[in-house]
Amino acid sequence: MSVVKKTNAGYTVQLSIGSGKNRIRQNKTFVTRREANEWLTQQSAILGGSKALLYQRKMTVMSFYDLWVANKKKGLAKNTLKSYSATKNRLSPYLSRIKVSTLTHQQLQGVFNMLSKRYSHETLRKDLSHIRSMLRYAMRISVVTAKVNPANDVVITGNDDSYYKNVDDKVLPLSEFNVIKEYLIRFAIKKNDWHTRNMLGLSIAISTGLRGGEILALCYKDIDFSECILTVNHSWDGELVAPKTKASHRVVPIPDWLVDKIKYWADLNNLSLDSDMQVMTRKDGSVGSVGSLTSAFKKLQKKLGFSPQYSLHNLRHTIASHLLNKGVNIVTVSRLLGHSSVRITESYYLGLVSEDKVAERRKVLELL
The missing domain is CATH 1.10.443.10 (Intergrase catalytic core)
Incomplete structure (x- = not known):
């Protein structure tokens, strides 16, 4: 049973859908009752009861991706929709048989390792961003029960010169x-x-x-x-x-x-x-x-x-590259940007610094 209660903080929604181990409970507080009721209606429609939740957990990654895009579709620009569609085309051969509820970080890393042999770093970075957002949504509605997003810390590997060939397109003078x-x-x-x-x-x-x-x-x-x-x-x-x-x-x-x-x-x-x-x-x-x-x-x-x-x-690219070119330690830059490891900073930005400093940076990374 789901209810809206007036509290000292405002109007609190107590959402409860399903039963037993499949029960979903969510609490959220709003300033007005109207906002609370709108959110309750929206979440109830998305979750659709325990049977719908069980069905969504059985969906493949790409089937759930279609559902996620459909929920976001209203108000999105045409170019954004094209970008989502392109991501689907690239990932479908690898993720069409894996259930979204069982997808692991290791599986995703393996997929992006293979894709890195065919596509540019920039292209795959966008694909990973889409998958990460989709999984965040899946976690929010309890389709994915993992505590950590499987897409977190996936590294796009490979020596992709195409990512670095147009430095002027990424870094402001x-x-x-x-x-x-x-x-x-x-x-x-x-x-x-x-x-x-x-x-x-x-x-x-x-x-x-x-x-x-x-x-x-x-x-x-x-x-x-x-x-x-x-x-x-x-x-x-x-x-x-x-x-x-x-x-x-x-x-x-x-x-x-x-x-x-x-x-x-x-x-x-x-x-x-x-x-x-x-x-x-x-x-x-x-x-x-x-x-x-x-x-x-x-x-x-x-x-x-x-x-x-x-x-x-x-x-963000500009700040990172200028700091590295000024000799700021790559560990410091990595922490400033919030990267999960120095290796990620290296994969993104060593191609954007002057060539005479790249060899020195790589020697440092070998020791880190």
Whole structure:
């Protein structure tokens, strides 16, 4: 039986579907009864009772992938849907006979080892991201009962020069990076302004190298304003979720100018600095998307006279590559980015640093 109860914190949904070992229980609190009822209706439709859950657990990985895409389909751009479809075409030969409920990390790693012989690093990185998100959804509705997402820490192997051949497409020139950073430092904060909110998100990105989802999930209480540090506790995937890997839980230093901007933004909007509200929360209470931040970033590039070719994630690439080129220890860079191992940092970024430093880096990695 599922009910909505009024509590001191708001309206709490107590969702209960199925029975015995197949019973699903979820509790979630909302500000309004309407939000609570909408969520209850949505979850009941998704889970569809214990029989539907048992059926979903028997589905193959790719059949469940189709279900996941269908649930996300509304409102997605055509290019995004094409990307999901391309992932399905590449992975279907390997995952069409494996049950989603029994999929293991070792099986996924084996699949991506084979795919690495045929496809580019960038292509497989997107495929892995799609599978990871699908499995996160499967865990959320109890189709997958593993405590750790099987896609976490899967490494895309192989010597893929195609991933590195267009460095200019991945890393902003230092001159452009500095101009953009200077603009964000000087940008004037305005109350309840959507443009200001986007500029604040870009300021966090260019100062920390956080992933887009981590920026959207950042709450005021996650920031130590006196010590000038922030703690990454969550990521954003339509709701607050665990970060990508265990190593993604990390403490990141932030510059004084960014601390001052966030404090001023909170003060203008009468928000407490120890609030659990997300910094990127909109006036209507919703949270934006990584796509909206990327769009704002491209508009800013165009405004400053640059070709708007770089995405929000390219800021992360840029920070990493410039730090490595300046001689910052690769272990430090790996921890700053929240990678689960130094090997992952090496696989992503050694191809983006100057050639005269690559051999030196590889010698270091052999000893780590």
